[in-house]
Amino acid sequence: MREVPRITADEAARLVRDGDVLMAGGFGMTGHPVHLLHALAATGVRDLTYIGNNVGEAGLGGGRLLRNGQIARAIGSYFTSNREAVAAAQSGAVQVRLLPQGTLAEAIRAGGAGLGGFYTPTAAGTVIAEGSDVRDIDGVPQLFVPALRANIAFVRAWRADGAGNLVYRMTEQNFNRAMATAADVVVAEVERIVPVGELAPEAIHTPGLYVDYLVEAHTTLEELGSSGSVAAAGQRVDDARLQMARRALRELRRGDVVNLGIGIPTLVADLIGPDDGIVLHTENGMLGVGPSPDEGGALDHPVNAGKIPVTALPGSSYFDSADSFAMIRGGHVDVAIMGALEVDAQANLANWAVPGQPLLGVGGAMDLATGARRLIVTMTHTGTGGAAKIVPACTLPLTARGVVDVLITDLAVFTFDDGRLTLVELMPGATLDEVRARTAASFVERLAR
Amino acid sequence: MREVPRITADEAARLVRDGDVLMAGGFGMTGHPVHLLHALAATGVRDLTYIGNNVGEAGLGGGRLLRNGQIARAIGSYFTSNREAVAAAQSGAVQVRLLPQGTLAEAIRAGGAGLGGFYTPTAAGTVIAEGSDVRDIDGVPQLFVPALRANIAFVRAWRADGAGNLVYRMTEQNFNRAMATAADVVVAEVERIVPVGELAPEAIHTPGLYVDYLVEAHTTLEELGSSGSVAAAGQRVDDARLQMARRALRELRRGDVVNLGIGIPTLVADLIGPDDGIVLHTENGMLGVGPSPDEGGALDHPVNAGKIPVTALPGSSYFDSADSFAMIRGGHVDVAIMGALEVDAQANLANWAVPGQPLLGVGGAMDLATGARRLIVTMTHTGTGGAAKIVPACTLPLTARGVVDVLITDLAVFTFDDGRLTLVELMPGATLDEVRARTAASFVERLAR
Numbered sequence: 069m070r071e072v073p074r075i076t077a078d079e080a081a082r083l084v085r086d087g088d089v090l091m092a093g094g095f096g097m098t099g100h101p102v103h104l105l106h107a108l109a110a111t112g113v114r115d116l117t118y119i120g121n122n123v124g125e126a127g128l129g130g131g132r133l134l135r136n137g138q139i140a141r142a143i144g145s146y147f148t149s150n151r152e153a154v155a156a157a158q159s160g161a162v163q164v165r166l167l168p169q170g171t172l173a174e175a176i177r178a179g180g181a182g183l184g185g186f187y188t189p190t191a192a193g194t195v196i197a198e199g200s201d202v203r204d205i206d207g208v209p210q211l212f213v214p215a216l217r218a219n220i221a222f223v224r225a226w227r228a229d230g231a232g233n234l235v236y237r238m239t240e241q242n243f244n245r246a247m248a249t250a251a252d253v254v255v256a257e258v259e260r261i262v263p264v265g266e267l268a269p270e271a272i273h274t275p276g277l278y279v280d281y282l283v284e285a286h287t288t289l290e291e292l293g294s295s296g297s298v299a300a301a302g303q304r305v306d307d308a309r310l311q312m313a314r315r316a317l318r319e320l321r322r323g324d325v326v327n328l329g330i331g332i333p334t335l336v337a338d339l340i341g342p343d344d345g346i347v348l349h350t351e352n353g354m355l356g357v358g359p360s361p362d363e364g365g366a367l368d369h370p371v372n373a374g375k376i377p378v379t380a381l382p383g384s385s386y387f388d389s390a391d392s393f394a395m396i397r398g399g400h401v402d403v404a405i406m407g408a409l410e411v412d413a414q415a416n417l418a419n420w421a422v423p424g425q426p427l428l429g430v431g432g433a434m435d436l437a438t439g440a441r442r443l444i445v446t447m448t449h450t451g452t453g454g455a456a457k458i459v460p461a462c463t464l465p466l467t468a469r470g471v472v473d474v475l476i477t478d479l480a481v482f483t484f485d486d487g488r489l490t491l492v493e494l495m496p497g498a499t500l501d502e503v504r505a506r507t508a509a510s511f512v513e514r515l516a517r
Numbered sequence: 518m519r520e521v522p523r524i525t526a527d528e529a530a531r532l533v534r535d536g537d538v539l540m541a542g543g544f545g546m547t548g549h550p551v552h553l554l555h556a557l558a559a560t561g562v563r564d565l566t567y568i569g570n571n572v573g574e575a576g577l578g579g580g581r582l583l584r585n586g587q588i589a590r591a592i593g594s595y596f597t598s599n600r601e602a603v604a605a606a607q608s609g610a611v612q613v614r615l616l617p618q619g620t621l622a623e624a625i626r627a628g629g630a631g632l633g634g635f636y637t638p639t640a641a642g643t644v645i646a647e648g649s650d651v652r653d654i655d656g657v658p659q660l661f662v663p664a665l666r667a668n669i670a671f672v673r674a675w676r677a678d679g680a681g682n683l684v685y686r687m688t689e690q691n692f693n694r695a696m697a698t699a700a701d702v703v704v705a706e707v708e709r710i711v712p713v714g715e716l717a718p719e720a721i722h723t724p725g726l727y728v729d730y731l732v733e734a735h736t737t738l739e740e741l742g743s744s745g746s747v748a749a750a751g752q753r754v755d756d757a758r759l760q761m762a763r764r765a766l767r768e769l770r771r772g773d774v775v776n777l778g779i780g781i782p783t784l785v786a787d788l789i790g791p792d793d794g795i796v797l798h799t800e801n802g803m804l805g806v807g808p809s810p811d812e813g814g815a816l817d818h819p820v821n822a823g824k825i826p827v828t829a830l831p832g833s834s835y836f837d838s839a840d841s842f843a844m845i846r847g848g849h850v851d852v853a854i855m856g857a858l859e860v861d862a863q864a865n866l867a868n869w870a871v872p873g874q875p876l877l878g879v880g881g882a883m884d885l886a887t888g889a890r891r892l893i894v895t896m897t898h899t900g901t902g903g904a905a906k907i908v909p910a911c912t913l914p915l916t917a918r919g920v921v922d923v924l925i926t927d928l929a930v931f932t933f934d935d936g937r938l939t940l941v942e943l944m945p946g947a948t949l950d951e952v953r954a955r956t957a958a959s960f961v962e963r964l965a966r
Binding site for chain 1: 632659682714831
């Protein structure tokens with residue numbers, strides 16, 4: 069068996085050259101190779117192209133490279149979690165390319181798998197698809213996405229053996245597993261290196277042939293940033309939001325695999341009981357999400373897509389981002405519940421682009437909106453100053469076309485069962501006149517007597 | 518958590534309809550859902566499209582459906598391991614579509630992942646690519662392969678829990694893992710169902726949401742066919758063949774990841790010592806192949822690509838066919854050693870299509886010839902009746918274009934280092950005149966003094 073060299077984080081940093089394409093694993097700070105990135109931040113290496121879901125947090129992980137001005141270009145799905153990345157993109161200091169989270173993961177996997185690229189329905193008909201080669205495959209518009217590769221990848225794993233085999237912990241697989249296949253040189257930062265033979269051959273996530281160097285480094289709570297403690301995860305709960313969450317819950321059936329977005333949808337999780345037979349999926353790589361833990365943080369628990377520590381129910385499983393979005397895109401998630409900025413009469417959804425802001429964070433919304441078998445939107449009926457959010461045609465950049473099945477607001481419930489926006493229910497305390505006055509799109513009324 | 522229904526093999530068989538597309542996991546008889554297929558063979562279901570790497574063995578597994586005339590169409594990579602499948606294809610009783618093994622696995626994965634298809638360099642410039650959309654990506658010709666899906670998939674796993682999570686044993690992942698994602702209905706035949714919570718969430722190969730039904734069924738030695746016992750794996754060893762294997766071994770370097778084809782290349786495995794630092798890869802899903810076991814069969818050991826039981830060295834790892842060919846195609850296998858029928862002056866390789874026979878078995882040869890960083894061919898210098906096998910231009914269907922790096926025969930060693938066929942060495946006992954007389958291609962002579 070091959071013995072993989074063990075080096076220090078500083079030695080790993082010296083493998084990176086000016087102008088390199090660098091992949092950095094992690095979803096937020098979970099599974100992010102903080103020690104390697106901080107060592108790189110201590111060098112003068114610059115003009116990097118950074119590929120990662122996020123650019124760490126402000127001054128932390130990839131965020132430290134960004135603060136130092138070492139990143140010239142970035143390819144990712146959610147820059148908005150680091151305010152300094154947003155500022156750098158706005159000022160033009162960093163040139164940013166945004167991809168849906170699942171498309172990013174799949175493009176990295178394709179790069180590692182020696183494929184030229186692939187066709188995906190995600191983002192078809194949105195601004196992300198502009199300039200892409202789009203073709204109809206089996207009647208579905210799909211866009212061509214070329215594979216992504218890097219000169220060097222920094223990944224983070226939980227255990228390695230001397231042969232370079234890697235095992236990730238909980239939701240730490242995320243982008244690491246695909247990135248470990250997609251670079252000319254791969255450095256794995258691991259919590260602990262164990263003797264060859266100690267890791268079960270069936271349980272290896274990254275076979276040793278992918279790994280060029282190992283760096284042993286212990287992760288501390290501070291390095292996990294905002295995911296470090298569950299205490300940081302408080303959210304505003306008012307009656308109206310809870311009511312929408314309760315109504316959304318009534319749409320779920322026993323056996324459903326359900327993905328919950330951030331905000332109101334997250335509240336649904338707390339309403340689901342252990343006997344409801346509902347399985348929660350989180351796109352960062354977990355099936356069988358349980359309730360929030362009472363204490364602890366990402367050192368002790370998996371995290372959900374909101375980067376908030378959660379628990380794992382018996383029968384849960386972990387997987388990487390490429391496999392997670394394969395599930396979503398492949399129609400294996402029964403229901404997605406997400407928030408929205410606008411929904412229109414054609415069941416189009418806009419929920420990622422804030423008016424007047426540059427397009428810097430799409431995350432998994434496009435993949436979920438397109439891939440989930442059934443899409444439930446929960447949102448306040450109107451926006452700031454009473455502006456209508458249910459409109460004849462979305463004015464904000466779209467997340468996906470013709471995808472909304474059920475729309476739940478603080479005033480009413482609508483469906484698109486026959487393709488037309490249909491009012492089917494008033495929320496407690498709401499009146500028909502009120503709904504009519506605050507809805508800009510025309511709709512069919514089919515209220516139960 | 519969701520409880521997955523447990524049914525009998527007969528009940529599973531009744532889920533299949535006339536005209537269905539059926540995926541059946543397994544590589545040869547390893548990880549082949551024999552009980553489900555035999556139950557289906559006992560029904561009158563017909564006009565099936567069968568997707569699988571092989572069609573079992575004669576009368577066994579998928580081979581029983583074939584013998585019964587239940588299969589109308591088959592998509593696979595290696596029909597030649599079942600002589601009845603060959604006969605059925607020749608007579609026109611079964612309409613056959615042949616794909617390289619890695620392309621087959623990737624197309625199934627793409628089907629499960631909701632992708633329309635992908636571009637691969639494998640098979641470009643061969644008869645397999647005829648009629649395909651071919652484009653240059655980064656200067657490499659690549660062909661478009663549409664995704665594959667099925668109405669129903671029969672897979673075989675080692676353990677399941679009540680939530681449908683699956684764990685495969687050793688080399689039994691192969692096609693099962695991708696197939697479990699790519700069908701409308703998925704039935705998993707498993708050796709044993711264990712209580713929820715007993716399988717480690719990080720070690721789940723197939724998350725429970727993919728599995729619709731579980732069938733518990735114990736595999737016996739008889740059901741493993743020719744892989745049942747290592748005793749069936751005897752091979753002809755003569756001095757000339759051993760000499761070629763020894764010469765091939767000298768091309769390998771410490772740390773190399775090496776894939777060995779069937780025949781002379783297999784002999785190389787027995788010559789590699791534990792201290793050589795060479796890691797053997799077998800494309801059916803294993804890294805760290807050790808020597809043949811003294812006894813036992815596929816019930817006790819993993820199998821190699823020749824379907825022969827082997828041992829696992831410390832530090833080995835198992836993976837599925839899609840991941841295995843991702844490794845190969847992605848350039849992560851350093852050296853492939855394989856046999857050939859013809860090699861020509863342009864470094865083209867022909868080694869899969871037997872003259873006068875229909876094209877029914879390509880296996881992993883195209884993926885390996887295209888994807889391995891370095892290709893060493895071992896073959897007898899001439900064929901039947903002294904016919905030249907080193908020719909100006911291959912007359913047999915190609916495996917891949919311009920791929921051969923080193924050619925080792927019983928008479929000589931050639932390289933293509935500067936793009937030209939170059940004689941660099943005579944094998945012991947061979948003369949230059951003899952090599953000249955038996956080589957149809959012109960070559961440069963650069964023998965060491």
